[in-house]
Amino acid sequence: MTITYQQEHQIFHLQSKDMSYILQLKDGYPLHVYWGKKLRDEGNLDRLHHYPDIATIDRFPQEYPQYGTGDFRNPAYQVRLEDGSRITELVYKSHTITAGKPELTGLPAVYVESDKESQTLEIEMIDKYSGLTVLLSYTIFEEHNAISRSVKFVNASTKSVALERALSASVDFTDNDYEMMYLSGGWSREAQVKKRALDSGLTTIESRRGASSHQFNPFMALARPHADEDQGEVFGFSLVYSGNFVAEAEVDFFFSTRVSIGINPFDFEWLLEPGQSFQTPEAILVYSSEGFGGMSRTYHRLYRTRLCRGIHRDQERPILINNWEATYFNFNAEKIEDIARAGAELGIELFVLDDGWFGKRNDDTTSLGDWVVDQNKLPNGLNDLAKRVNNLGLQFGLWFEPEMVSPDSDLYRKHPDWCIHVEGRRRTEARTQLILDLSRQEVCDYLYESLSEIFSTVPISYVKWDMNRNMTEIGSATSSANRQKETAHRYMLGLYGLLEKIHQQFPHILFESCASGGGRFDPGMLHYMPQTWTSDNTDAIERLKIQYGTSMVYPISTMGAHVSDVPNHNMHRIVSLVTRGDVAMSGNFGYEMDLTKFTDDEKVIAKGQVARYKEIRSLVQQGDMYRLKSPFEGNETSWMFVSENKREALVFYFQVLAEAHGPLKKLRLKGLHPDLDYGIGEEKLVYGGDRLMQSGLPIPPLQGDFASVCFHLKAK
Template identity: 35%
Template sequence: MSPHDRWLLRTAHTVYAVRLEPGGRWAETAAWGPHGVETGPSPLPGDQHTHFLTPADAAPAEYIPYGLRPFTGADLTVRRPGGERGTWWEFAGARQDEEAALELEFADPVTGLRATLHYRVVPGTDVLLRWTVLANTGAEELHLEQLDSAAVNVPVTGAARLTYLTGQWAQEFTRTTLELARGRFEMGSTQGVPGHAYAPWLALQDAAEADGPATATWGVALQWPGSWHLTADAEPGGGLRVRAGRVPHEGAVALAPGAELRTPELACAFSPEGLDGLSRVWHRYERHLAGERLHRPRKVLYNSWEATGFDVDAAAQLELAEIAAELGVELFVVDDGWFTGRGDEKGGLGDWTADPAAFPDGFDAFIARIKALGMDFGLWVEPEAVSPASALHAEHPEWVYRIDGRPATLVREQLLLDLGRADVQDFVLATLDRLLTAHDISYLKWDMNRPPTERGRPGATEPGALDLDAAHAAGYLRVLDHLRTRHPHVTVEGCAGGGARVEHTTLARTDVVWPSDNTAPLDRLAIQYGYLHAHAPHTMSSWVTDAPGVFDPRPRSLAFRFVLASAGVLGIGADIRRWDAARRAEAASWVARYKDVRDVVHHGEARLLGSPADATCGVQYEEPGGRVVVAAWSTGRLDGAPLVPGRPARLRLRGLDPAAVYADQDTGTRYSGAHLLHAGLPLPWSATHDAELVVLVRL
């Protein structure tokens, strides 16, 4: 094969073109964008001669080792036992399956390292998956100090606009933007999970263009539930290069002779329709990940945590359940506090048996009472955690992460199990199997409330070969895969102190995730706005509670909270025993309304209308040729004064047929598509009306 050959990978609406450097030493991005962008000279930097830089340092390389690229950021750094760092490889062959999959192989004859760059189109989407397989065919152990998954090159003409999701606990998924003209931007996590501070997701645009429905937008998302990094370099040669990968806790991963390692997948996406269009690309991809499970309705749930905390007893839970059933709830979930030794957060984790004192008539009798009310039953679990005072820890102290001779750090009064150990995985599998087969449980909320701190495994036979972060991730995914296979009827919700572990490997194995512990209305609106840029509505669990604002304390109505929770997967977490009859009746009407539009919200095309910084914002969901659902909120003052005296607020919809006619399902008011697109949907906000869920039927 000629070193000048080029390969194309074609998604539903985009193309990704790869070429070899003329000397065959590395692969380069040739083009990435809509169909046809590959025809013509590449917009990315080519062979450049720059003082104090090698050609590789200025090239739009797809994946390149330190050695070939010594200055501007390599994707792979390999150290030999003697201390030498650097890899110099050559092209060793290509395999392509039409325009849907590609493998490019490079080999270093000195170290025996072989690197295979993998590309795979996800059918029916505009997502391309990339990863790398590293194999040691030599006679000595190699140490991988950096092992990224892939790099992508974005053809901006000057400065780049980066959009990413930031935050902290209770403030996850805050949409953040910066311009990068020169230099390096980096984010990541070393907490063993993606973390609350940054999501492993990035969108890229040309800063010279304003974001809008006709703006070219590229995006990447690293599919990895452990520690990670994502780096964007505005390079001296004028290119924007983004690389991402996992971060080994030990500083390097040992690759023994004959061994191979597969990096996490990097999902790459493009949309010509701005950030809003890119969000729909990610939503379609996540519907693909759900597979047949997408078509199982996400049931309206009630979770008892905010009502009862650790004080769980059957009588109080049944009182809540009876009210929840009257509201139309379909699933009742008992949260933390249901198991032995769990009177507070200091005990019980690891001893996963229902507390007989809390359920004096028996746990199964309690579940039967819930089922008799017409609801399914679910439980909260935290399989990776253990309490120091638990029977499990007394029996197996060696199962927790620890370093001999060093004190253990308690976070939330608990330790973390080393889920990379096969015996710990087997214990977790057996525990979950026992719960799900012995009791009529159809929902699990899997939580994780602390990161690893003292990351060690004393007594390991080969401590130099430990890769604890990857081992924990593999154990976590093994357990989730087992749940999917052994208990396919069980709905699984992912949670890690809120949104600390939300990424595609988790989303592919769970049904919903919990974006944040913050359920205050205006705080949650900002969290969900950012979340929907990267993730689909059918994955977003959201509760109606009475929680006051953490960051934005302005009060909002019960309607606001229900419309907000209905923008994803509706749940209720308030102490509904305290709600009066009028409040319960209003709640029941909102639950019924949500059930009516649930399929459109979860399966339709979503568009973000405005932002929480605007006085009016919303989300539009559209099923092809059918109904349009608009969730809208007033974020301004609640003094009854309209924004413009005598006029309602207007929210311009998008993507509708301007020649079609749409009727409001409740009022019968008719609008042309052109009117909704250009004049907007009228929303008469007042002191008592700050949210609406509008259903439009195409006539």
């Protein structure tokens, strides 16, 4: 890992373990030269690219393009000066190369635990007319083929500047021979893998909802033709942010491609007074010469170990039972204790009390914001219930939806202006609730005080932090007219500040984020909460696609996955308990059903699943994932997890629909050591790693629809 600067040719060469990223200064512009497999740091890197004359700036492959000086493609940033002009021309002023990676104040970010893990290049750019200074930051990592990029704007003038567009990263490729891959969907069908060939014009994915959204994940990748899971070049772009975002790929008439990612400029503006600064979120760019699988494993390792934090980062996650689909709002302490007792008999480790324990919450029309226990349901309070659960040998967890407020609540009646709203306009309700204005410090303070009171007095070891609607009528009662477009981003800064304070004060609590499932499954939230509820859709067959797609970017240790009742509450499909368990054990395992209704046979199966997951969970949560068969391409799905030393592996295989007299099947495995011999489960047969990867593992015939099988491999 090095960052070098060749003074003669003004070239910066950023090298990681297997990757090079090269940029060059020309006439004061930082230009993109190369991004790909690692190159030697030889003296003629300037010959990698031939730049046209300065008069044709729209042909320049720029690192942070601007508007108004001859480049007609989408810029990375735009400003409006006090004189009404929108033209800036940033040119190089200076640079620094330092060990380590600086923190981003007030924003989630990848971190390092030692300065030896990374180096950072910061390029200072200045627009001499306006006095605007822009700092371009690049961090390269020792063990990861990834680059962190972010931008800081500083108003060094005596006049105000309005930022209208402030993206985190832009990369210009010299051709358009790529396929774009991204994750799309909706509520209960998140993270569907989509691919399209790039062509002339602009391809955009975005969120305008105030959250990263179910519809699009803040991620995209460009892949060379014929790249697949195992081979071919792939370039990944992931934004460490939880609010409105945009990711674009623009092909111009020279057939070059510009990729950019950052805060969505739609309905965004940020006023910089003299001396003030603005920091963009960071984008994590990943290069893989080993297809999508190589890209994913880089994101997994980096996000699992250097984005997620705290004591739970490297710990095995507990097996839980959540009462939501078992009781919804209709429960009392005795019913909860009964479910917890049934869970304890199976070996489950954590009970989570979901929605309905506070205020007068008997349905979803009331009480959000009133974080006091409902004495009608729990007359002896949360401490009594937690003690009952603890006495059964289980930890106790609790559901909250802190960012929301019900119009029918004591909080709203006392502070009707605390919600996001525009005075005189209708306040659109969704799920009979409004959104608290977290851009206001007094609102964040109220939430911290309310939550910390419970966290400090009740023995809670887990919190599910939910968020069930998106923003409408975006405005803040305390912001001036010329700062209203800052509200959505200031909300995110307020949320991040609140989460950071809670994270520091209550490090023992394992937090899981949720937004009607995966509506805010993004890197930003993982910095504060190391796992996310992947989807409200718990149907095992739909989860194959959802979990497969989510794994394109996110580590398995971040994915909540539960066994639920059948017929499934979303899909009304009946899937065997075995298959439901195999799908859920491919994530952070738990149950979401009434365990007291299990038959004796189901108890035996479930008890076996719990015992099995305790044996394999470190491998699932911390191992390297290899995707073998895609649910988006056929009737079969398969993935596997391999330990770091390659001496242990776990293979899951799923068949959606039964096949009449189908062919004998073999599954070619990945990631094993070719020279090791592996025993499989209780079988006495031993297979060579090379044989399993080249010839394949025989799959026994599976009976019926929605069937699965799991193989546990251990080196002899």
